[in-house]
Amino acid sequence: MAEIVLVEACSHSPFLYMEPHQWNEVRNARPPTPHNPEMSEEENAAQHARCLAAFDVLREKMEAAKPDVILIFGDDQKELFDLDNFPAFGIFVGDEFEGYRTVARQGIVPGGQRGWRERTPETWVAVKNHPQLAQELAVGLTRRDFDISFSFDAPNKEHGMGHAFMRPMHRIVPNFDVPMIPFFVNCYFGPQPSANRCYRLGKAAREVIEASPLDLRVAVIGSGGLWHTPGSPTAWLDTDFDQRILSCIPAGDGKAMADAFDAQGAEPPPDYDPKNSRWVDGGTGMYTGIGSGTGETRNWVAAAGSADGKPGVVVDYVPVYASPCGMGFAYWEM
Numbered sequence: 001m002a003e004i005v006l007v008e009a010c011s012h013s014p015f016l017y018m019e020p021h022q023w024n025e026v027r028n029a030r031p032p033t034p035h036n037p038e039m040s041e042e043e044n045a046a047q048h049a050r051c052l053a054a055f056d057v058l059r060e061k062m063e064a065a066k067p068d069v070i071l072i073f074g075d076d077q078k079e080l081f082d083l084d085n086f087p088a089f090g091i092f093v094g095d096e097f098e099g100y101r102t103v104a105r106q107g108i109v110p111g112g113q114r115g116w117r118e119r120t121p122e123t124w125v126a127v128k129n130h131p132q133l134a135q136e137l138a139v140g141l142t143r144r145d146f147d148i149s150f151s152f153d154a155p156n157k158e159h160g161m162g163h164a165f166m167r168p169m170h171r172i173v174p175n176f177d178v179p180m181i182p183f184f185v186n187c188y189f190g191p192q193p194s195a196n197r198c199y200r201l202g203k204a205a206r207e208v209i210e211a212s213p214l215d216l217r218v219a220v221i222g223s224g225g226l227w228h229t230p231g232s233p234t235a236w237l238d239t240d241f242d243q244r245i246l247s248c249i250p251a252g253d254g255k256a257m258a259d260a261f262d263a264q265g266a267e268p269p270p271d272y273d274p275k276n277s278r279w280v281d282g283g284t285g286m287y288t289g290i291g292s293g294t295g296e297t298r299n300w301v302a303a304a305g306s307a308d309g310k311p312g313v314v315v316d317y318v319p320v321y322a323s324p325c326g327m328g329f330a331y332w333e334m
């Protein structure tokens with residue numbers, strides 16, 4: 001019988017994969033963000049160190065849990081998929097995939113060189129999937145009324161697997177030597193699934209895993225968030241939203257987390273313009289709840305659903321105003 005031995009959740013912002021002395025450089029290259037306090041280089045370095053220390057905790061917990069496979073709830077940002085046909089929920093069921101370990105494009109400053117990074121062993125890696133468990137999840141979730149898209153191969157090999165899957169692995173399983181099942185949750189492009197549906201998805205995934213005859217120790221990661229609205233001309237950081245999400249973790253209450261998310265996204269923001277609000281609806285003109293980077297918090301909700309009932313631990317929360325992005329790190333021992 002398979003079992004979930006550990007659930008984790010973490011942010012995956014590019015700021016976590018650059019040097020802190022670059023943070024203000026990037027911030028200053030963007031439109032001014034008057035809602036966010038100025039941060040000195042020293043303050044940025046201290047925040048960066050806290051984020052890496054939090055990743056260290058997640059890596060140590062993962063090593064101790066000794067999983068045979070890691071299921072990651074993440075989102076594709078037009079990396080493998082595009083708007084010609086975009087899955088609400090999808091799973092990779094093939095044998096193996098490849099991708100950039102951290103950042104696919106050269107340069108970090110808008111206006112700088114943004115071509116593909118050279119593929120070297122330092123930047124690019126092949127990763128084993130676990131096709132048996134992935135296919136059991138595709139079948140078992142469909143039988144539980146989740147209609148899941150599936151991919152036997154990556155549709156956009158030039159880009160490779162998206163950042164939501166590769167970046168957490170780079171920090172938590174740096175050798176990429178544990179099979180990883182990418183599970184795609186549409187977080188960016190309206191219409192997106194509600195957080196309550198993601199909560200039920202996570203619970204159903206646990207049911208499927210616990211019903212599997214495979215003898216596997218399974219870890220789950222929810223990847224992305226917390227609050228960030230990249231591309232918004234008035235990007236701000238709603239730390240109250242982030243705290244409402246994080247406050248559900250010690251109680252192991254995934255349903256409350258989903259409700260907090262869905263309450264926030266019930267109405268479009270006051271400045272929402274369907275012709276010019278890509279940061280809200282991903283440019284589809286269809287608003288159905290929080291999109292953009294904050295929408296990735298759905299992946300935390302799916303992870304919390306798979307850990308439902310188990311008290312979790314918030315390792316740290318770091319409000320990185322240089323981005324701005326609320327960086328969160330949490331785990332649930334099962």
Ligand SMILES: [Fe+2]
Pocket residue numbers: 012077163164224293296
């Ligand atoms: Fe992302």
